[in-house]
Amino acid sequence: MTPKAQLYYLVNEYIKGNYDSDTFCDQFTIIYNIEVDYDELNETENRLFSELCKLTGRFSSFEEDLKIPNMYFTEQQVKEKVLQVKQELDHMNSS
Template identity: 30%
Template sequence: MESTLRERIKYILSCYLNGDPVSIDSKTFCEQYHLIYDLNGPDDSVSSEEHLFYMELSDTSSRFNPSSQERDKYPGVYSDEVEVYEKSRLIWNLINS
């Protein structure tokens, strides 16, 4: 049986935030989140409210750039690791409350 979008998002968030079952870095998280959410969109497992949360995370993760030089050159355009982590933690807490 194929996992739902919600299950896949929870899995990738758990890997990123908790290292469970495997640890991934911000770049890998952002790439995988794009593949899981941005390319597939919501399904029946995702409520309207969750969809809004996931869109926020998509906005932050899609702008991730590890280069401080690029972020300094174009302020406000890119997200850094702290922003991605904080938004991911917020979404994790919201969907697990």
């Protein structure tokens, strides 16, 4: 599976509940930042995955971390962003 396909797979499986937030965020961040060839992504994919990676890279499930303003993202924020990314990707791919 290509890194691009892995990103799509992770998004879909996270929405289905097959990945917890810690695992999803770790895997998504690693694949997007290290493994993916950005030239293989179109402009929309690159924008959406980059925006999502900003959240996944700063996700924390620890309450103490979340007390620091504007530093970490919550599970709810990640879930909302994933749903937004999925919706936009689906729209793009159906056009």
